[in-house]
Amino acid sequence: MKWIGVALVAGSLLLPPLFAGDFYINLASQILIAAIFALSLNLLVGFGGMTSLGHASYLGVGAYMSALLTSRYGFGHGAAALLSIVGTTAMAAFFGVIALRASGLGFLMITLALSQVLWGLAYRMSNVTNGDNGIAGLTRPAPFGISLDSPISFYWFALIVATFALVMMATFVSSAFGSSLKGVRDQPRRMAALGFNPWLIRWITFVYAGFWGGVAGLLYVYYHKYIHPTSLSTTSSAEALLRDARRPGRRRGIGGAPEKLRLCLPRTLEYAAGFGVSFHCVSNADRHRSRRKQAHHPIARG
Amino acid sequence: MQFWIIQGLNSLSLGGLLFLLSSGFSLIFGLMRLANLTHGAFFMLGTYFAATAMRSYDGLNIWVAALGAGIAVAAVGGLFERLVLTRLKANPLGQVLVTLGMSFIISDACLMFWGGDSIPVPTPPNLQSPTRVLGFVFPTYRLVLVGCAIATAILLYFLIERTRLGAMIRAGVDDRQMARAVGIPVSNLFTLVFCLGAGIAGAGGVLGGPVLSAYPGLDADMLPLALIVVILGGIGSLLGAFIGSFIIGIIYTFGTALFPELAYIILFLPMIFVIAFRPQGLFGRVGT
Numbered sequence: 001m002k003w004i005g006v007a008l009v010a011g012s013l014l015l016p017p018l019f020a021g022d023f024y025i026n027l028a029s030q031i032l033i034a035a036i037f038a039l040s041l042n043l044l045v046g047f048g049g050m051t052s053l054g055h056a057s058y059l060g061v062g063a064y065m066s067a068l069l070t071s072r073y074g075f076g077h078g079a080a081a082l083l084s085i086v087g088t089t090a091m092a093a094f095f096g097v098i099a100l101r102a103s104g105l106g107f108l109m110i111t112l113a114l115s116q117v118l119w120g121l122a123y124r125m126s127n128v129t130n131g132d133n134g135i136a137g138l139t140r141p142a143p144f145g146i147s148l149d150s151p152i153s154f155y156w157f158a159l160i161v162a163t164f165a166l167v168m169m170a171t172f173v174s175s176a177f178g179s180s181l182k183g184v185r186d187q188p189r190r191m192a193a194l195g196f197n198p199w200l201i202r203w204i205t206f207v208y209a210g211f212w213g214g215v216a217g218l219l220y221v222y223y224h225k226y227i228h229p230t231s232l233s234t235t236s237s238a239e240a241l242l243r244d245a246r247r248p249g250r251r252r253g254i255g256g257a258p259e260k261l262r263l264c265l266p267r268t269l270e271y272a273a274g275f276g277v278s279f280h281c282v283s284n285a286d287r288h289r290s291r292r293k294q295a296h297h298p299i300a301r302g
Numbered sequence: 303m304q305f306w307i308i309q310g311l312n313s314l315s316l317g318g319l320l321f322l323l324s325s326g327f328s329l330i331f332g333l334m335r336l337a338n339l340t341h342g343a344f345f346m347l348g349t350y351f352a353a354t355a356m357r358s359y360d361g362l363n364i365w366v367a368a369l370g371a372g373i374a375v376a377a378v379g380g381l382f383e384r385l386v387l388t389r390l391k392a393n394p395l396g397q398v399l400v401t402l403g404m405s406f407i408i409s410d411a412c413l414m415f416w417g418g419d420s421i422p423v424p425t426p427p428n429l430q431s432p433t434r435v436l437g438f439v440f441p442t443y444r445l446v447l448v449g450c451a452i453a454t455a456i457l458l459y460f461l462i463e464r465t466r467l468g469a470m471i472r473a474g475v476d477d478r479q480m481a482r483a484v485g486i487p488v489s490n491l492f493t494l495v496f497c498l499g500a501g502i503a504g505a506g507g508v509l510g511g512p513v514l515s516a517y518p519g520l521d522a523d524m525l526p527l528a529l530i531v532v533i534l535g536g537i538g539s540l541l542g543a544f545i546g547s548f549i550i551g552i553i554y555t556f557g558t559a560l561f562p563e564l565a566y567i568i569l570f571l572p573m574i575f576v577i578a579f580r581p582q583g584l585f586g587r588v589g590t
Contacts, residue, residue: 101578110577113570120566
């Protein structure tokens with residue numbers, strides 16, 4: 001049964017380029033990029049229990065670094081990609097040290113503030129980032145001499161990266177480390193008593209999620225060939241978070257990709273619909289969680 | 303010299319505006335442990351209500367508009383709290399997501415209803431002429447704004463420190479379960495405080511209208527400021543919100559004037575350090 005599902009998903013991902021028009025192929029590429037981004041946020045929110053309101057920072061910084069390095073400093077795409085991913089990951093490591101001093105609402109507000117700082121920088125430092133005009137006129141890379149300019153070739157590229165990302169994140173979550181992460185999410189005190197280091201586990205996850213956020217940012221900037229401060233804004237972080245919360249596959253790692261299809265709906269409708277669903281999911285998730293907690297011995301609750 | 307005095311007065315008036323925005327936020331946060339991310343949207347609703355009302359009824363008094371918008375926004379907030387938030391007790395993640403979603407709905411509905419152009423709110427005619435302060439000319443309305451903030455602070459102080467209702471609210475802030483145990487109807491109190499906070503934000507939106515004007519994205523501009531003020535001042539502390547508002551008003555005005563490129567860093571760094579190293583804020587008793 002599971003394999004039929006996998007075959008169906010694989011089929012629906014491999015078939016579109018054969019018959020769909022450019023519009024749908026481009027839409028599918030965007031879905032893949034959004035999926036990598038949502039998966040990385042889900043590592044934090046779903047598996048780590050860390051609600052971040054600043055995840056767009058990594059997408060935005062990855063994209064901005066690549067855009068600046070290629071367009072302004074004349075780097076090649078390979079070196080620029082490497083540098084921007086390293087840079088984004090380093091930034092996530094630093095942000096993690098600050099943000100993980102708090103948990104819950106405090107964590108949420110620090111990540112929000114950090115992302116506002118970056119947004120403000122992108123918006124105001126117009127001599128570096130070109131401010132509200134954004135950086136236009138970017139190019140797509142040509143790995144191994146294959147041009148990615150056509151919608152189909154970009155789709156294959158995005159599909160390869162997204163598959164790799166999915167496998168890597170699934171491995172991360174199903175590893176022993178992933179189990180300890182879930183343990184820290186549900187029972188931090190017990191985990192600490194068992195000799196785990198909850199802070200370090202959270203921090204590593206935070207950095208790993210930042211890394212994949214940076215990868216999504218690279219694809220994002222390759223796809224659009226343009227970058228604007230809005231991609232760093234709280235609104236885009238929050239939209240990602242709301243998408244993440246209202247999808248049924250939360251905590252399981254898959255799902256979320258079809259959300260980009262909602263582009264076809266007017267935004268108010270999307271928000272209204274999404275609001276209803278997320279409210280439902282969140283209130284139900286809470287019910288499940290409280291039931292699960294009650295199953296434990298009351299004194300040992302973390 | 304002129305620069306410092308004018309910017310100083312500007313930061314005072316921004317501080318007054320921020321207090322009108324964040325005092326309700328702080329009350330709600332303190333009593334309900336709820337980061338109400340809809341607060342910026344409530345503020346924006348107030349501004350839009352005022353812009354529309356003052357356009358359709360020429361010469362409508364701004365104080366009447368503020369009162370009306372305050373009541374209307376309080377009603378919206380009360381409905382939201384009763385119908386939605388009560389179902390999410392003790393679920394901070396859910397509350398954050400739901401209030402955030404609600405703010406998106408409100409701001410997009412405003413965009414749909416009022417369009418994307420900014421709508422100016424007229425300054426009341428009798429306050430249009432400038433005042434001379436220390437030999438410098440300064441808009442009277444901005445000074446009146448500071449007066450409004452101080453008046454609101456005094457009223458709230460008496461409400462919270464000197465009335466029976468205020469005593470119940472304070473009891474709820476300090477120890478919610480104990481307050482419930484001695485018979486204080488904490489759930490009704492939540493609705494009341496939520497209405498009060500939303501109402502102050504709505505009225506503040508009206509009063510801020512002549513300075514800011516109503517535009518899409520006003521909510522997203524104001525919400526982080528409210529967050530910073532409350533975090534800096536301390537959650538649930540009226541004095542903290544008051545002092546925090548003026549501190550942030552000064553930092554923001556001078557930051558934008560002196561280092562326009564780094565304004566946001568200067569603004570958010572104190573907040574980050576406060577959360578990381580002094581979670582209860584400058585005057586707060588409860589941590590985040």
